Amino acid sequence: MPKCELCEKKVKTTYKCTECGTRFCEKCGEKERxxxxxxxxxxxxxxGQYKPDQKVEIEIDTD
Ligand SMILES: [Zn+2]
Ligand SMILES: [Zn+2]
Structure with missing residues (x-):
């Protein structure tokens, strides 16, 4: 029986993540994608957000 690599439960079906290759169950990801x-x-x-250590140049209009 395949095992989900995220929750480590034995499940009927696992899906392979196209991003990282992890095999996950239907509860641990989006099987559609x-x-x-x-x-x-x-x-x-x-x-959604910038990483704090990432330098971001912001132009500020000072009128
Ligand atoms: Zn899982
Ligand atoms: Zn992944």
């Missing part, structure tokens, strides 16, 4: 929970979180974080 073949992306595991970790990669969904990463994608959301990357889109």
């Amino acid at each position: 073949n992306v595991c929970e970790d990669c969904i979180d990463y994608a959301n974080g990357a889109m």
Whole structure:
């Protein structure tokens, strides 16, 4: 029986994440997109906010 690499439970079916290759169960990711929970979180974080150690140039209009 395949095992989910995220929750470590034995499940009927696992899906392989196209981002990191992790095999995950249907509860640990989006099987429709073949992306595991970790990669969904990463994608959301990357889109939603800047990393603190990342230098971001911001132009400020000083009128
Ligand atoms: Zn799982
Ligand atoms: Zn992944």
